[in-house]
Amino acid sequence: MSEPQRAMKSGLRVVRTVSALREVVDAWRAEGGGVALVPTMGALHRGHLALVTHARERARHVVASLFVNPAQFGPSEDFARYPRDEAADAAQLKAASCDLLYAPEIAEIYPPGFSVTVDPGPLALPLDGRFRPGHFKGVATVVAKLLLQARPDLACFGEKDYQQLQIIRALTRDLDIPVEIEGVPIVREPDGLALSSRNVYLSPAERAVAPGLNRALAEAVNRVRAGADPRDAERDAAASLIAAGFSKVDYIEFCDAASLAPLARLGRPARILGAAWLGATRLIDNLAA
């Protein structure tokens, strides 16, 4: 079954080219009421649907994009096995009252000769940037492109990818892309695990351990609010994850909520971010501190 037919099956309108996307969005703009973009890599879960719901509340027209962006995966990362099911994604988007799916092929985003990119600068250096070299350059470039292709009034991103969200805010501010960026709170399983398309990689045993990341972050926040030194709380949180069965901790760090600079103490808007491995699966999470 070809892509357009699958799309028709869900009843959701699908476009695959920039020109078709702009034709729809330009017509919407003429109607007024605002246009919201929800960029995704597919493999949709309730976290993505919360973005669509948020977008729906703020704009008359909602477009979701589905593009598994090769530029943001490292050579040893999971680009090839990243979960893909456009038909299921389209059905979920339709049910969430999304108006349009923009699902371009790779060559529509990166045609031959593609060479100019966005450099996310210092916000991409700490945290995930230390462990995923080039990742945020890939993210910043594709998000700039999607925003300039769709030209929405607002775009919604999950706080789950908190460093990404801060980079996207900086990118639109610094490159003068005229769009409002809305961060939407993390959606969690009842046991606290942040929803992620990568949770499907977890074995039942790993899944049972996974909520420990959220608990460790919350415990560190409580300790620091009670007066502990952030560095001590970070170190103990990492140790508790290993004790709980995580295979490796990339980082647990308190930082300034906007600049992502390390924090010696709380007292201004702060965030704790963590990344840890369960076998071959890397989980991230974060909390307001």
Next chain:
Amino acid sequence: MSEPQRAMKSGLRVVRTVSALREVVDAWRAEGGGVALVPTMGALHRGHLALVTHARERARHVVASLFVNPAQFGPSEDFARYPRDEAADAAQLKAASCDLLYAPEIAEIYPPGFSVTVDPGPLALPLDGRFRPGHFKGVATVVAKLLLQARPDLACFGEKDYQQLQIIRALTRDLDIPVEIEGVPIVREPDGLALSSRNVYLSPAERAVAPGLNRALAEAVNRVRAGADPRDAERDAAASLIAAGFSKVDYIEFCDAASLAPLARLGRPARILGAAWLGATRLIDNLAA
């Protein structure tokens, strides 16, 4: 005399903020007929005015920007002494039927915390990129910003800065900035010297030697068209410049007119580019090959 008064003296409307610029351009867009942007660093000469004339022929509304962009000057370059005379520039723009001057302060373009930039990629590596590290990153970033601030239908750039023009074409294509980029032919003095704001740096003796750059490029093109090897013609052109009184030659190179890759022979759209020094002044020039 304050800036706005000077602007009023020329009779040309001046704005200094993104919001004021967008207010004017949005109103123009509602009127229809097209909006053209002519980005400049001021110190205007007939080359710039040819850009305004070109813009006038293609759009109903023309805005010129004047911003001496610190990010595109190297630490040992001439940012501090770059010629500045906004009142004279405004008078010339008014006489050329420009409708608006956008002359932002540095903090309007690079506010505190500015951190995301445009990476021009491989097009910025050869030619001037080898001799002016960071220059094209500064150019690409400010041009992306100016285009996204003004949101014109078309923007005009001189072929004098040929590598810059190719980078700007790639930047708008790769980042999906919706604008037509128009290259405008070099304007020359009667003796062939390409007009440049930096020509004012030349002593009378240097000025007499300066047209040699254009002549050396033209001679190299003639030789290669007659069958000479491009590398031989480049080497001989560089030697002839030193013999004529130039102090140093950065490069003389035949390259593909779009990719800027070195060319072993003509036969597809090609360009010869050169950069050479007369004392403390660096001149560049180029010709279709």
